[in-house]
Structure formats: structure tokens, C-alpha cells
Amino acid sequence: MGLAHDYATAILHRGRVPMDPADFVPDWADGPRKGKHYPGVDRLPLPDGRYPADAHVDRGLAAAQPAGPDGGFDLDALSGMLRDSYGLTGRRLAVQANTDLNALPFYPLANWSRGSASGGGLYPVSIHWVSGRSGPVTPGLHYYSTRHHAMHRLLTGDVTGEVRTALGGDGAPGADADHYLVLGVKYWQNAFKYNNFCFHVVSMDLGALVQTWRIWARARGLDVEPLLWFDEERLARLLGVEGDAEGVFAVVPLRWRRTEDSDADTDAGPQARTPRVAPAPAAVRHRDIEKSRRLLAFDDVRAMHAATLGRAEDRPAPGALESAAAHAPDASAPLLPLPAPRPLDADVRTALRRRRSSFGRFDARRPVTADQLAATLAAADAGARLGGDYSGGPGGGSPVRLARTFVFVNHVEDVPPGSYLYDPEAGGLRPVREGKPGSFLQENYFLSNYNLEQAGAVLVPTVRTHAVLDAVGDRGYRLVGATVGAASQAVYTAAAALDLGCGVALGFDNISYTDELGLAGTDEAPLLIMMIGHERPEPAAFHFEIA
Numbered sequence: 281m282g283l284a285h286d287y288a289t290a291i292l293h294r295g296r297v298p299m300d301p302a303d304f305v306p307d308w309a310d311g312p313r314k315g316k317h318y319p320g321v322d323r324l325p326l327p328d329g330r331y332p333a334d335a336h337v338d339r340g341l342a343a344a345q346p347a348g349p350d351g352g353f354d355l356d357a358l359s360g361m362l363r364d365s366y367g368l369t370g371r372r373l374a375v376q377a378n379t380d381l382n383a384l385p386f387y388p389l390a391n392w393s394r395g396s397a398s399g400g401g402l403y404p405v406s407i408h409w410v411s412g413r414s415g416p417v418t419p420g421l422h423y424y425s426t427r428h429h430a431m432h433r434l435l436t437g438d439v440t441g442e443v444r445t446a447l448g449g450d451g452a453p454g455a456d457a458d459h460y461l462v463l464g465v466k467y468w469q470n471a472f473k474y475n476n477f478c479f480h481v482v483s484m485d486l487g488a489l490v491q492t493w494r495i496w497a498r499a500r501g502l503d504v505e506p507l508l509w510f511d512e513e514r515l516a517r518l519l520g521v522e523g524d525a526e527g528v529f530a531v532v533p534l535r536w537r538r539t540e541d542s543d544a545d546t547d548a549g550p551q552a553r554t555p556r557v558a559p560a561p562a563a564v565r566h567r568d569i570e571k572s573r574r575l576l577a578f579d580d581v582r583a584m585h586a587a588t589l590g591r592a593e594d595r596p597a598p599g600a601l602e603s604a605a606a607h608a609p610d611a612s613a614p615l616l617p618l619p620a621p622r623p624l625d626a627d628v629r630t631a632l633r634r635r636r637s638s639f640g641r642f643d644a645r646r647p648v649t650a651d652q653l654a655a656t657l658a659a660a661d662a663g664a665r666l667g668g669d670y671s672g673g674p675g676g677g678s679p680v681r682l683a684r685t686f687v688f689v690n691h692v693e694d695v696p697p698g699s700y701l702y703d704p705e706a707g708g709l710r711p712v713r714e715g716k717p718g719s720f721l722q723e724n725y726f727l728s729n730y731n732l733e734q735a736g737a738v739l740v741p742t743v744r745t746h747a748v749l750d751a752v753g754d755r756g757y758r759l760v761g762a763t764v765g766a767a768s769q770a771v772y773t774a775a776a777a778l779d780l781g782c783g784v785a786l787g788f789d790n791i792s793y794t795d796e797l798g799l800a801g802t803d804e805a806p807l808l809i810m811m812i813g814h815e816r817p818e819p820a821a822f823h824f825e826i827a
Contacts, residue, residue, distance in 0.1 A: 330356060471576070738810065
């Protein structure tokens, strides 16, 4: 049993046994920026990034299709994906039930909308672009500034060899790429609010962001899959990250689009078209200037960072995660069939612009339809079927489903109130408990920003966390969080495409949910709740689009 096992148990029981420091109060006046600040570096403005109107959410949630020989990213596609996922797209003010309502009218505390969800709206994931010689800019290492929708150049020179070496060298997954997105998490951007709970939250943030990219790219005929196992300390040195202040959570290889110029010097095949550069010692010398005057360190965050540091040679063997796959539903249990999921025919960019948290605006007078419920359940299941390192390494076969979805039905047409297990293969619901769940849901929710009884349904993803850790080690904790975060982003996007409200929350009694869903004594744990439903008509709100 490693440290991650103990942390997972503490997370599950935190509603009854508070995590240290139990008396912690955030110093809001001394909070960090929502992003990094590198003064004096060159800035490369990015194009707006076109997006085809026929790139629907349905296609983005479907299984990846092989790209054509000329398919791949270019600067316009990379820019559009970043803008639509983590870039600032508008400012929102609304009468709602969240506790930060009093701060929203003040410009310095503006609530800027983004396509991806984030725990507490903090957005701590740092996006770095390592560009190679096949791209449109001088090779180097860049930081994506969400405030400016621009790349800040931190290092000039081809350092893709460093990334390949960190991934395991030639022949390793992703080593044939010439461009990479390297995702780090600056812990203080989240820990200043959530202290030791931070590591759990930021792992989900990673999954939400990557799932947005997967939906966005697949709808355009591209593909994005993250790699989670690599020499993290090597990449931290490359990024200029000091100590345990920031973790490097994922590397995303990008297949760059072939052009006539890139083919002009060779016809020897894809390997020759991407010249290999031997890794040379290199590191970013620029340093992020912190806004907070006083930074705190939290023992559990530091310990989990150390316990989950990765090495490329520790990458799970093909099929390693099969032992931790979600349990199959009992095929002999009664089945309540659902209609075919309603088509998600909104284009991805529009759906991501609509995405928001409902914060108490649910209205039960207008029930969710059964095909809307079916569509959101199918989206949650698609989000939990992850590839790349998620499937157990190269040759791992079909993506492993690590999560399954339960649902509490409050107000859904033609579906009696109660709790159910979603069976995606059978296309229906397996009853768990009859009766209206509204009282249970509200009694076991810790905050005041939602009335869960007014939601049409509450979806609950569950993961066999300890089985994942047994299968792939402590670094698997990042995988667990990313899986659940990906499912939540898939539901958010599907709900926006269906004109449904959506909210995701972590503040509930996990143990009570475990008992209510009949999971006591198993290794399966509920880690998140996702509410869907119609909202009150004509809310008092302001939304100013900036992208």
C-alpha cells in the first residue's frame, strides 16, 4: 500500500473526517494569478482559429478515426483549440446561488468564461508548446498566455529531443512527433484555496482540459491523446520548474500537417520528414513572477507530488489496467430501456461557448426528456473511455473504461424517480433503489449553491481507485482524477449542446453515496456529482463576448 492509497481513503472520508488543516481559511487578498507572468519575454499573437460549423459534438465524442496522410495540426488549428478550451471567451455576470456572487461586479475579480471546466474556477494547468522544425515558427518552448491568447517564448532552439528522451527515446509512444504540448500544474494556484485537497482537484482539471481537446480535435478529424508516463524531473528542468512547486502531468504529441515545404527535402517517409535532434542540456531561464506575497506549502500535496513522479520506464505494460476496469453491470438485473440519445448536433465551438455552471438555477417544472438523459449518460461513458497511456501503453488495444456512471433521477420524462446504474451496452438503466432521491441528495450536499432536488438528474461517476493504484502504482492517482474530470467535461459539453443546465460538484458525502448506491464493501468509489436539468427562464444575466 503506497501513499496514494492513504490519500485516496482520506479524500473519500473527508466529509466526515476533515483533512488537515481543518481550520484553514484562504487569504483571498493575497491569492495568486490565474496564470503565469513572465515579464520581458517575446510574445507571439495567435490567430483566431477557424472552426467548421459541421464539426458537431457527436463526432467529437465518437471514437477517434485515423487521420489522412495530410491530416494534422497547423497554427490555426492549435490556436483555435487553445482558445476554445482555456482561452478567455467572455465575461459573465448573473444572479445565481454561488458564494462568490458579491465579488463578481468588480472588474479586478471578473468572472471570465472558458470552454473547459475547472475546480473552483481556478484554472491551474500551465500549457507549454514545444515546437519543432516542421512548424511555422522558429523552434522553441513557449507558454500559452490565456489572458493574451498568445505564446510567450521562453526558450529558442529545438528541444524536442529532450521531450523524446523524457518519453523513453526513439520507439516510445509519441517519439515520432515534432511538436508537443506539455501540461504542468502550478499547485499554489489551487492550494491557496483548497490546501491538501488540491492534488485531488488538479488531477481532475487535467482530465477536463484534455477531454475538451479530444472533443475539439476529433470533431475536426484530428486526434489528441495524452501521455502520462515520462521522466517528469527531466521535463521539469526543461521548463525551469523548481522543486515541487509544479508538477508535469501530461505530454500531448501533436501530429503536424504536412506541407509542400516540409516535403521538399525528402521523400524517404515520415521518419525522415521529422529530422531527429539529439537532446542537449537546455532549460528555461525565465521565471514566473508570483503575485502572492506569502506562499504556503501543504504536506499532503508535496508528498503526493513526490509519490507520483513518473519515469518513462514505469509506463504500464499493455493491458495492465484491465484488472482495474469498471465492473460490468449485472446482465440478469431488470433493465429500463432508454430511447436513442438525442443527437448532439451543435458545433463544438458553440457548445463550449455556452458551457457554464448552473449554480442554483435549476427549475424542476420542466423535466428532462429521456433522450436528453440518454445523451448525457452516453457522453459521460465516452469521456471515461480514454486512450494513449490511459489504455495501458502501446499495443494496449481498445481503451479501458475505468469509470461507470450511476444516476439519481428526480424529474425525467418516462423514467420513475430513483437511483440507477447506466448500462451503455444494453442502452438502458439498471434500477438500484426506488423512490424520490431529492431529500437524500440535498442532505448529503455540503454547500448552499445548488438545490439538487430541482435538477432533472444527478450523474455519479465511480472508479475503482485502489485497483488502479495496485495495477500501475501511485502515479495512477493522476489517471483516476483525469478520468473523472474527462467524464465531467464531456457531460458539460453535451448538456450545452442539448440546451440543458449543468453543474459539477465535489462537496458531498462520498460515504453516504457509497451506501446509497450499494457499493459498500466494494473497491468502487463515487468521486464527483454532475447535475443536469432545465434552468429558470429569463434569468437576470450579462454576458459579454470577447472571442
